[in-house]
Amino acid sequence: MSSQNDYSYVQYLPRVFQQKAGETDEQFFLGRFLKAFEAMLSGKTGAAGEESVGIEALLDGLHQYFDPGRAPSQFLPWLAGWVGLELEEGLEYDGEQDNRDRALAPMQILPLPAARSTVNRNLISSIVQLYKKRGTLDGLAEYLQVYAGEEAAIQINDYEEPVRCGIGQRVGINTMVGAAEPSYFSVHVILPAYSRSILQNKVQILQEVIRKEKPFYTNSSLNIEVPKMCLGVYGRVGMETLLGGMTEN
Numbered sequence: 001m002s003s004q005n006d007y008s009y010v011q012y013l014p015r016v017f018q019q020k021a022g023e024t025d026e027q028f029f030l031g032r033f034l035k036a037f038e039a040m041l042s043g044k045t046g047a048a049g050e051e052s053v054g055i056e057a058l059l060d061g062l063h064q065y066f067d068p069g070r071a072p073s074q075f076l077p078w079l080a081g082w083v084g085l086e087l088e089e090g091l092e093y094d095g096e097q098d099n100r101d102r103a104l105a106p107m108q109i110l111p112l113p114a115a116r117s118t119v120n121r122n123l124i125s126s127i128v129q130l131y132k133k134r135g136t137l138d139g140l141a142e143y144l145q146v147y148a149g150e151e152a153a154i155q156i157n158d159y160e161e162p163v164r165c166g167i168g169q170r171v172g173i174n175t176m177v178g179a180a181e182p183s184y185f186s187v188h189v190i191l192p193a194y195s196r197s198i199l200q201n202k203v204q205i206l207q208e209v210i211r212k213e214k215p216f217y218t219n220s221s222l223n224i225e226v227p228k229m230c231l232g233v234y235g236r237v238g239m240e241t242l243l244g245g246m247t248e249n
Helices: 029-042 055-060 062-066 073-081 091-103 119-132 137-148 196-213
Strands: 153-158 184-190 219-225
Touching: 029 055, 055 062, 062 073, 073 091, 073 119, 091 119, 091 196, 119 137, 137 153, 137 184, 137 196, 184 196, 196 219
Parallel strands: 184 219
Antiparallel strands: 153 184
């Protein structure tokens, strides 16, 4: 005979409906009938190693499916569609963990236990605010920051005067000699890259972002600076400072 714990939903019924002494599981139809609802609502199937999260727990954590940091990787394209965003595919956008999760076939697709940061996840969480700044230099800088990573330093200069000289002015970076093309701006990125393949990949991504996000009538250029060894007021190791140089792979 089964105990009352085996049929936990039965204990909420009047005593006349509960399992009687000497009544076997096969004879106790009501307990087996309610067990199906218990498996769906509470996730208690009674099978070792095959327990699942019930509908009650899923509804309690439903808000996590709408959090870009906690949503399962399989839900990200669907979530991006809510804000009119088409996600890029690739390891550099999804990260290793999200790529691995998509290759699995779990019994249930559940929210992540802890928030995860990837390019696509960060872009989904910030795209609505970026839409408000679309077509502006500030908006482009924030958009590039998402793809370049927090360790990169981005500066955008638009040239209204042909020649500017002063403290901290570098020709070709934030100073131009001679007339510029109409509606011209330059993007200068200090990008720590530990290998040449990472650098090439990042440059391609930034070039594509500029092409898609800049106004069609503007002209632009992208300057990439890879730091090597620089100590000073703003020299932050791992941010705009790189120790050891770059490898070829």
